[in-house]
Amino acid sequence: MNEKVNNVVILGGGTAGWMTAALLSKALKNLNIKLVESEQIGTIGVGEATIPSLHFFNDMLGINSTNFVKKTSGSFKLGINFENWHKDGESYFHGFGSTGSGMWAAGFHEYWKRGLDLGFSKPFSHYNFEAMAGLNHKFAHQQGGLNFAYHLDASLYAKTLKQVSEENGVTRIEGMVKQVHTDSASGDITSLELADGNCVTGELFIDCSGFKGVLINETLNTPFIDWSHWLPMDSAIAVQTKLSQAPAPYTRSIAHHAGWQWRIPLQHRMGNGIVYSQQYMSDDEAKALLLSSIEGEMLTEPRKLQFKTGCRAKQWHKNCVAIGLAGGFIEPLESTAIHIIQQGIMQLIKYFPSNGINALEVDEYNHYMLNDYNDIKDFIVLHYCQTERQDSPFWHFCKNMTIPASLKSRMDLFKKTGRFVQRKNEIFGDSWLQVMIGQGLIAEQHHGLADELSETELQDFLQQIEQDIAAKVQHLPSHGEYLNSLSTR
Numbered sequence: 001m002n003e004k005v006n007n008v009v010i011l012g013g014g015t016a017g018w019m020t021a022a023l024l025s026k027a028l029k030n031l032n033i034k035l036v037e038s039e040q041i042g043t044i045g046v047g048e049a050t051i052p053s054l055h056f057f058n059d060m061l062g063i064n065s066t067n068f069v070k071k072t073s074g075s076f077k078l079g080i081n082f083e084n085w086h087k088d089g090e091s092y093f094h095g096f097g098s099t100g101s102g103m104w105a106a107g108f109h110e111y112w113k114r115g116l117d118l119g120f121s122k123p124f125s126h127y128n129f130e131a132m133a134g135l136n137h138k139f140a141h142q143q144g145g146l147n148f149a150y151h152l153d154a155s156l157y158a159k160t161l162k163q164v165s166e167e168n169g170v171t172r173i174e175g176m177v178k179q180v181h182t183d184s185a186s187g188d189i190t191s192l193e194l195a196d197g198n199c200v201t202g203e204l205f206i207d208c209s210g211f212k213g214v215l216i217n218e219t220l221n222t223p224f225i226d227w228s229h230w231l232p233m234d235s236a237i238a239v240q241t242k243l244s245q246a247p248a249p250y251t252r253s254i255a256h257h258a259g260w261q262w263r264i265p266l267q268h269r270m271g272n273g274i275v276y277s278q279q280y281m282s283d284d285e286a287k288a289l290l291l292s293s294i295e296g297e298m299l300t301e302p303r304k305l306q307f308k309t310g311c312r313a314k315q316w317h318k319n320c321v322a323i324g325l326a327g328g329f330i331e332p333l334e335s336t337a338i339h340i341i342q343q344g345i346m347q348l349i350k351y352f353p354s355n356g357i358n359a360l361e362v363d364e365y366n367h368y369m370l371n372d373y374n375d376i377k378d379f380i381v382l383h384y385c386q387t388e389r390q391d392s393p394f395w396h397f398c399k400n401m402t403i404p405a406s407l408k409s410r411m412d413l414f415k416k417t418g419r420f421v422q423r424k425n426e427i428f429g430d431s432w433l434q435v436m437i438g439q440g441l442i443a444e445q446h447h448g449l450a451d452e453l454s455e456t457e458l459q460d461f462l463q464q465i466e467q468d469i470a471a472k473v474q475h476l477p478s479h480g481e482y483l484n485s486l487s488t489r
Contacts, residue, residue: 016324092438
């Protein structure tokens, strides 16, 4: 397609649609952007946890952190507490930010490993500021301090983004798609015919229609890469409850015999959910387990979601780009859904086809996005395969499954040598170390540089980091107090 792109049509609202509309209209001011959505179609809107990369997106839109939390009834998130994942009854904390202090050739984990061998290293999370602040329910904005993300009300975030978009000239069109018209020669999408007879034309179409993938899937039949043989979870049930106590500054992930449960605290409610595989747990059993474990009065009826883990072989096919669930889904274990949406939008802006769609740029876009999906997929599989649990058919499968070669090589390298290398453009860095160690994958050796310190020097080094963190945590207000203070700002 060599036609210049001046008119962009976004199908679907929700988080994906309005994030796309907001940033495209902010960055590319000469575009004519129309967003088609129907109030008759609900949005998923249960994924209420994020990772720190969202700061960059909000900064580009001029949404500061304090206003963001107010507008989304949000709370702050310093990481995730994983319970029962390595062994039933054990927990570890994946905190945002770096753990300890190392050097360019030998990371902190190398010194920690030597200390572990000598018998005086504390659990790895004790050397992570975010983890210790989170576990002590402390939080405050600090210059050069805590790395954080958010828990948010997704519907309120979409409302904020809609306002930004419309201020930037985006036109919202209410309507249900009756038929998608394509060019008989090229197969490109030419227009969306709505139920009321209105026809919405454009040169570039962005599919934010959720799992259905009305454009990328139903119209263009773009192949789907299925990862359910590694991640067999295919169902979730979500329910909201009143808060029974002050919100904690972290997400809880609680493993059960056939999957896991989430607890995500906002200012005004608790988001609860259970993720499971119907191969190992029935819907009725999952619902009963979820409802037996929630705290506080129910605000909503339990809502069932069905999904398949994987992604489109091409996120950009012909003149259609899939953003969000239309492009793929990786379960919410590490809160990556909004990050993937963000990456899709930012890469689209980078390769935006102002002068016409170029196959070389499309290939680069697809290559980048597939790598991002694959890296996240490997990181999620790590949580399941690196476990000592074999107490149920589900966990027996997880512990003994054949894992992706890319993940196996990374795990083998770390176990045999203690080396960890963050790959180019990879969103997770120190997180890999925290999860590998938290799940019981301990390196067999450490870097020789860690031996340059005497035992006394090493012990002092580790104690100093721990003490510095403890002192900083002590001076932080509680998360609940800090949230209350924002109402006066």
